Amino acid sequence: RxxxxxxxxxxxxxxxxxxxxxxxxxxxxxxxxxxxxxxxxxxxxxxxxxxxxxxxxxxxxGPLPHAQVDEQSVATAAHNPPSFPPRPAVRGRLVRELATFGERYHAGWSMVRDQVDRRDMHLESEFDDSPQWQDPSPLPTRASLRGSLEHAADSILGQAERRLSRGFYTTTQRYLREIDNCCESAGAEPLPGEMTVRSRRRRRRLKIWASVRLGTEVDVEHLASAPQATTCLWTINDRLYHARFGLPLPDLDEMAIWLEQSQRAQRDADDDPAYAETDWQRENALLTEHRAAYFLGRGMHDEAMEAAYHVIAGLPGASSDAIVRACATLGQAQFVAGRYDDAQRAFHRAPPACFVSLGSGDCEEYLIPYRTALLTPMRARRSLLLASRRLEGAYNYVGAARCLLMAARRTTSGSRLRALRARIERLHQSIPRRLASAQIERIMAHWPQWLRPATPATYLPCAAWLDE
Known part of the structure; x- marks a missing residue:
């Protein structure tokens, strides 16, 4: 019970x-x-x-009364209610008398409300035989609700952020919907204007990231609000995150338009008093990191290195997430340019504390292929196995499966291959999302024929994978 x-x-x-x-x-x-x-x-x-x-x-x-309800007992109770306690008789009398007025009076188990004169008759007490009409309590005003609403929104947003960091994306969306319900219960319509500017931005960002992690489409126009730079930057983040799951890479021309809009919006934000300086610094660092990724995609390696250096050197507002991605961008640009020693230092430049603070482990997954490219097979295999455990602990099962596949490519022992394959199958059974599950099925298609299950109907053949 x-x-x-x-x-x-x-x-x-x-x-x-x-x-x-x-x-x-x-x-x-x-x-x-x-x-x-x-x-x-x-x-x-x-x-x-x-x-x-x-x-x-x-x-x-015959002394035991049987509590069996039939139509006769219901009809008797409707016209002759018990005299004690008096509340059923009072409620029945009021319902019969007020039913002739149509929609004016609404009755419940503990209250009768007059919709025209805006008065209530309370029936909480079972022993009150003569209840009186009372004026309803005054409705709370927006000014009185503002403090409590902000406090409730901040509390719910904190819980949503904790759920998002643990990988509970559906629960995160449910907490964000509770904010809307809280606003609706406070008045006749949602009151997003009563929330602080910082709370609205946190809510918008959490909505975007939860939708992206679940593989659903992000309604950017609905989430767009001042400053516009926030929406543009996080839209680029969404596309880059989708690219890591095997979806098409973001269009570089479209990305250039977003970057230009973000820069223009950030210049306009200097005149906005509600635009906090810390938010501006954070989004400026995010913009610089995205510019480095854009230059790398265009083949402009020198410009990509310069932008990545700005983020790594301690640009104000740069998060550990942006620093790790900037290290990967810098290392990749140096690797393509033939500067292998500099690339290796860049791949290992991200401090270990960055990986600890990343709840999802996505940036570590992004760095792994470049970090292990210059290692010996044995050291690379150990690094990949350790990274797979970190990613699995961060609920990034697809990244963990990719690490295991890269470790298998550096393994020649049959028993180790079987053990790695068993771990990937366990990840496949643990993952709840259809998109990620399909990705692991494709990863399993890379395994040799003699290591596949007896009924490989759920996996794609290697030929189909290579053709795709």
């Missing part, structure tokens, strides 16, 4: 829940004791209801 009540009230999985270890240790034991008690009651009642039991004797003599 305790678990059912928590589930019905929506309190399962919230922040005020006890730790899972305590809940798992206490609730099953309490349920087991309750089950034994109920079974014992069933046995005792069966003994009482036997042919010569106490219950059977009392029932046969």
């Amino acid at each position: 305790h678990l059912l009540e928590r589930l019905r009230e929506g309190r399962v999985g919230r922040e005020d829940d006890p730790p899972p270890a305590i809940a798992d240790a206490s609730l099953p034991e309490r349920f087991r004791r309750l089950r034994e008690t109920l079974c014992l009651l069933d046995v005792r009642f069966a003994e009482l209801t036997g042919g010569r039991g106490v219950f059977t004797s009392l029932d046969a003599s």
Whole structure:
């Protein structure tokens, strides 16, 4: 009953829940004791209801009232309610009297409301036989709701960010919908204007990232709001993230337009007093990192190195995410230019603390192919196995499977190949998203024929994979 009540009230999985270890240790034991008690009651009642039991004797003599509801009892209760407690009789009398007024009066179990004169008759007390009409409590104004709404929005956004960092993207979207419900309950329409500028930006960014991680289309026009640079930059991030999952790369011409819009919007944002300086620095660093990726895609290696150097050198507002991606861009540009020693230093320049702070591990997955390109097979295999464990712990199962595949390409032992393949199959069973599951099925298609399962119907043949 305790678990059912928590589930019905929506309190399962919230922040005020006890730790899972305590809940798992206490609730099953309490349920087991309750089950034994109920079974014992069933046995005792069966003994009482036997042919010569106490219950059977009392029932046969007629003193036990049977609580069976039929049409006659319902009709009797409708016209002749019980006199005690008086609330059913009062409610029935009010319903009969006020039903002739049409839609003016609305009745519930504990209140009757006059929609015209805006007054209420409360029926909370079961023993009040003469309730009176009362003026309703004044509705809260926007000014009184502003503080509580901002506090609730900040609290829900914090929970959504924690769920997003752990990989619970559907739960993140549910928390973001709670903000809209909170606004709707505060007034007749959503009140996004009552939220702080920072809260609106956090909400917009979380919506974009949760949609991207789930593989759904991002409604950029709906999310677009001042400053425009935020939407443009995070749109580029969305496309780059989709590219890592094997979807088409972003169009460089379209990306150039976005970059130009972002630069223009950032210049306009200097005159916006609500545009915080920290937000401007963060988005400026993100813009610089994207410019480096754009130059690399265009083959402008010197410009890409210069932009990446700005981010790595400690550009104000540069996050660990942007630093790691800038290191990968710099290393890739130097690798293509033939500067292998500089490329190796760039690939290993990102501090280990950056990887610890990245909840999803996507940037580490982006760096792995370049970091291991200049290592010996044995060292590269060890690095890839360690990276796969990190990515799996960060719920990035596709990245972990790719690392295992790269490690298998550097492995000649049959037993190690079988062990790696078993780990990829386990990742395939653990992943909940269809997009990522299809990616792992394609990764499995790379394995030699003698390592595939007996019924490889769910995997693509190597010829189809290579043709694609």
